[in-house]
Amino acid sequence: MTSLLDKRRAGVLLHITSLPGRGECGDLGKEAYNFVNFLHDTGLSVWQTLPLGMPHGDGSPYQCLSSHAGNPALISIDWLVDKGWLNINEHCGECHAGHEFIKSCLITKAFYGFQTMADADELAAFFQFCQDKASWLDDFSLFIALRNLFAHKSWSQWPEALKQRNAEALSEARHLFKDVLESIKFEQYIFFRQWHELKEYAGQKGVLLFGDIPIFVSYDSADVWANRDVFKLNKDGEMDVVAGVPPDYFSEYGQRWGNPHYDWGYLQKTGFKWWLDRIKSQYELFDILRIDHFRGFEAAWEIPAEEDTAINGKWVTAPGGNLLRAIQNTFPLLSLVAEDLGIITHEVEALRDDFHLPGMKILQFAFDGNPRNPYLPMNYPTNCVVYTGTHDNDTTLGWFENLNDGDKQRIYDYLGWPSMPMPHSLINAAMASVANLAIIPMQDILLLGSADRMNTPGTIDGNWRWRFEWSQLSNDKVSFFSHLVQMFGRSGN
Incomplete structure (x- = not known):
């Protein structure tokens, strides 16, 4: 092939x-x-970006609120104006929480315009998007609504019923925030619409889009809140170990990223469904995909959560071969790149080469x-x-x-x-x-x-x-x- x-x-x-x-x-x-x-x-045929997810307050695209959702700050407001769903003179003077919040407020106003002015095909397309993405979009929209309600506190600090996803509490929240959830879903619909239009244009110009998928996800994310079994968490939903890397070229103390580690036993029992769903979302966006921190598919650095640095961690093996085989069987046309920087062993090189993945040379x-x-x-x-x-x-x-x-x-x-x-x-x-x-x-x-x-x-x-x-x-x-x-x-x- x-x-x-x-x-x-x-x-x-x-x-x-x-x-x-x-x-x-x-x-x-x-x-x-x-x-x-x-x-x-210029004769160039590849545009590589960083991850497109919705970041936390530090702006890092490698620590996002969802591994599926796009960053609303990347949405073009002019596109909404051109659609006729937002008045060109519209503004949001009551918002004082930074650019991203103001943009979300304008997108919310555009949603009102969409609901009153969009034709039947547009309304049907939005409905179909919500149906197609429901497996992650329903949880994500509720996660964002609750996170905004609780002043951007981590889900681990929410009221116990919502933190532990009590069915009755979730049902009540979905009812109370019905309109808000629809607006958040619309935000994602617009992001994906705009991205796919750009991807189609790039394809016409012979330009491939090259994305980046962080191997780990943020603890404070819809992924962890809604998929507790996928990660190594204790009975209270807290982390006993966190991810990072030992001392290397970039840092003499290593890097303590603070992400949760995967429960690979659970993932294997489920046929890596959570990972395959995640790859599917990225495959829709990109022609080529870089796996950030690829060596974590062979073994990952586990740091006791109470440690302030990454020095006192240990390597814990992962079933990367089984996962990569599942990815290639499910998405045979997806071109993957292994970010194989840092402490790379013969085992990591063998894993990369067994699947014929190109590595990186800096x-x-x-x-x-x-x-x-x-x-x-x-x-x-x-x-x-x-x-x-x-x-x-x-x-x-x-x-x-x-x-x-x-x-x-x-x-x-x-x-x-x-x-x-x-x-x-x-x-x-x-x-x-x-x-x-x-x-x-x-x-x-x-x-x-x-x-x-x-x-x-x-x-x-x-x-x-x-x-x-x-x-x-x-x-x-x-x-x-x-x-x-x-x-x-x-x-x-």
């Missing part, structure tokens, strides 16, 4: 929130279509002086995805400027291009490599420094906010990148 990842391709890493435009973050409006046009015109990790370093281009297999850096790395220019002279010289000795400045030389190396897919962060195409990085692991403030402007993308930058796409045969044809 031919995979989308068997051809030489190139693409760009840019999250939707980083698109230019009005408001506090990018959305699925005209600038998303303009970005598809830029990719097409050029910023390559130049430690070891000729066997797996991130050096001369050591790549063709079945991999090469990056100059990821959303967790500094920009390539920022990374290089923070190196000492000896490290810089070693990099130029390997690349052989002392006259080609950074980040051009590292981009060139990625594009020239044998890796089937080369992905370049937008910051590197724009030649930006450390002030424009997307995320600094282990920190909370100032992340996930970066946006670009079209004025930063000069004709020279586009021509340089387009030239590399053609010269190294990465048009995807």
